[in-house]
Amino acid sequence: MSKECEKTKAVHKKKCAVIHALEIIGGKWRLPIIWELSAKESMRYNELKRCLDGITNIMLTRALQGLEENGLVRRVELCQIPPHVEYSLTESCKQLLPALEIINEWGKRKMLDTSC
Template sequence: MKYELNLEQLCPATFAFQVIGGKWNLPILACLSEQESIRYNELKRRLNGITGTTLTNCLKELIDNGIVNRQQFNEIPPRVEYSLTPSGKELVPLIEAIVAWGEKNIHALEANQS
């Protein structure tokens, strides 16, 4: 969903979380950050548990917000690839930090449950 917001009254943190928030947006961005471009079916395979409709809707939202680029190749069969835009690439260090935090803390949680 593209946001129609009063940018003068919007908190930058709120804006950022509205653009990248949601259950699947960060996992999608993490997958896209790992390689230059990726096809839809490969992306869906990497995102265990996401439905096709959800992936399509999230990609549309990220495209509308200028984070993800969709490139269609006029080939037979048709080929579509997704990649991060320059704005999306600015998020890569943040995504890497979030993933590192998750890796560290999931192991701590596992240790506490043992």
């Protein structure tokens, strides 16, 4: 196999990994949900919803289900009166937090650059 072909395959694998990651964490609400959950050990559904301005119940539920299915969010049903559910980040998801910190800092700088 030629070196050029090997380089193309290496680039393709990197793109595939990025695409795969974005399929898991992409979408309008998944990263904001992860960001909010990172601030606390765990959060109840309505507490999380109050932190995410503009999200609907359906979108929050779907995003949480997707994150849970991909092993990024843990859902725990607590047997209390009244019963409630708490959400928290898994160890796998916590590995994303340094990248989100960088994105947060970049976003802050961009907001300063565009403000008059």
